[in-house]
Amino acid sequence: MNNTRKGYLNLIIRVMAMLVLFAGAVFILIPLIWTICMAVKPDGEIYTKNFFPTKIMFSNFSKAIKSIAFFKYFLNTVKILIPNLIGTVISSAIVAYGFSRFNFKGKRVWFLILLATMMLPGQITMIPQFLIFRQIGWVNTTLPLIIPAFFGGGAFNIFLLRQYMSGIPKDFDEAARIDGAGHFRVFAKIILPMCKPVLTAVSIFTFMGVWNDFNGPLIYLYDSSKFTLAIGLSFFKGLYTSKWNLLMAATLIVMLPILILFFVAQQYIIDGISISSGTKG
C-alpha cells in the first residue's frame, strides 16, 4: 500500500519535472529557431507578425557575406586561432608536466600562485599590458592576441592537464627511464600521447575562447581590415540596423563552427567544465 503510494508520488514528480524541463527547453530553443527563420525571411517580412517565413531566401546568406568583408574577417580569425592553438597546447602541456612530475623547491607556492591567477580579474593587468604592447609597437597587430599563449597557455589549461597527468602512474615514466629515455623523451613519447583526451579538451576551449573573444580584438585591432569575425559582426550591426534578416544570417554563419564543434565534441567540453569546478577529477 505504502509502496504503491510512494510509486505514484514518484511518478507525479517525474512527470512534473519532465513538463518543467520541456517548458525550459522551449524557452531556450525559440530564440534559436526564430533566428534561423529571420535569417531566411525576405526583406518585406522582417517586421510582420508571422514567426515563419512565407518564402525561404537562402540568398540572404550570400548577401550577408558580401555586405561585409566576411572572408577577410574569417581569415583574420583563423590567423589568430592557429598560433593560439599551437602555443596553448604545447606550452600548457610542458608546464603541466613540470608540475606533475618534479618535486622542485617552491612548487607548492608556485602552484598556489597559479590557482590564484585563475581568480584574478584580467582587468587589473589589461591596461598595463596594453601600455607595454603599445610601447613596443604591437598595438594594431595580432601579436598581443597570440604571443601570451606561448607562455603557459593559461592557468586553467595547465591546471586541467596537471590534474590529468598526476593520474598517470609514474611506473610508465620509470620504465622508459630505465630504457634510457630522458625527461623530454618521456614527456613527448609517453605522457603526451596518453593525454590526448584532455589535450583535445584544451584545444576545444582554446578554439572557443579565440573564436568568441570580443574584448581582446576590440582593444588591440583598429583597422577594419584586421577585424576578427566577432568584431566584424558588431561592426555589421552598426551598418545595417534594420536589416535583421541579413544580421541574423551573418550571426548564424559566425556561430556555425562553434555549433559544429559542440555537437562533435560535447563530452569533452562538459567533462572539462566539471573538472575545472572540482566536481570531477
Added chain:
Amino acid sequence: MKKDKKTVKGKMSAAQKKENRYGYLFAMPWILGLFLFTLIPMIISAILSFCNWDIVTGIKTIRFVGLDNFKRLGTDKEFFQALKVTFKFCLISIPLYQISSLLIALMLNMRIKFMKSFRLIYFLPSIIPVIAASMIWTQIFGEQGLLNQGLKLVGVTGPAWLNNTKTSLYALIIMGIWGIGNTMIIYLSGLQGVSEELKEAAGIDGANALQVFFKITIPLISPTIFFNVIMAVIGSFQYFTQAFVMTKGGPLNSTLFYNLYLYTTAYKKYEMGYAAVLAWVMFAIILVFTLIVIKSSSFWVYYQNDDKI
C-alpha cells in the same frame, strides 16, 4: 657509518638539484609569462594609479598626482552608478541563476527520459559566442521584436526593452537566464557525486524527499555552490560584451556595468591612471567578497575529505 650517511645525504641533494633543475625548466614558460603578463603589469598598474596620463600624448606627459585618482572616486557619479548597476545585477541575477540552474540540474539528475537531449539543449546557449547571443537578443527585445510580438498575442504592448531605463537591466538579466547551462553542468556534475546509498539510507530512516534534499544533498554539494557563487560575482564584475553591444551602457547609464565604465575610461577617454584605480577597486571588491564567502564557508560548506584543494 657516519660517512655512509653523509654520502646518502649528498646523493639526495644531488637528486633534489636535478628535480629543481628539470622542474623549473618545464615550468619556465609559465613563470616567465607570470612575470611578463601578470606581475610586472600589476606593479605598473599600482604605479599608474598614482599618476595622471593621457595616453594620446605619449609617455613624456605622465605626471605623479598622489592620491588624486582615489579622491576622484568620491565625487564620480558615473563610478557610483556603475557600482549600483553591477550590485543590482549581482543581487538579482545570482540567486535567480543559481537556484534555477540547481533546480534544472536536480531534474536532469532524476534519470528521466531524454536526459541527454535535455542536457544538450540546456547547455547549448552557453557555447554560443556572446556577440552572436547579443545580436539575437537585441532583436528579441526590440520594439517590434519577438518578445513584444508574443506579448501582443495576449494583448500587452511591450516597451522597447533595451531603450527604456526601467526595463533595460532586467532585459539583460532575462537574457542571462538563457545562458545558465554552464552553471547547470557544474551542479549536475556535483549532484552525480552525491552517493545514492546515503540518500536511500535517509529515506529508510523516514526522511521525506525535501528533508533528503536539504539535509543530505545541499550539504554535500555545498562546495559546488561555493564555487559557482564566487565565479558568478567575478563574472558580474567582468560583464562587458552584452552591455557594450546591446545598450552601450544606456539609456541614461541604466546598464553602465562596472567593466564597461572601466573600458570607457581607459579606451574612450584615455585616462589610464584613473582606469587603473577603477581596476584596483574592482579587484578589492572581488577579493573582499571572496574572503567573506570563504570565511563564512566553514558554516555552510561541507567538505567530505579535508585535503581537497
